[in-house]
Amino acid sequence: MPPLPKRKLSKGRRDRRRAQDALKARNLVQCSNCGEMRLPHTVCPSCGHYKGREVVEVEKE
């Protein structure tokens, strides 16, 4: 037998715990090169630019 909680958690307590489980939207900034939304402090996934005109990776179909 594994260790088990002594008492059942009430619906209210359970729901209060789960109230903070939802994922919040990641904050996005607009790329200064192409205008796409991207995560801050990352190379832009759509144009490969970072901090002005630093080309790190370019992917095109």
Ligand SMILES: [Zn+2]
């Ligand atoms: Zn970009």
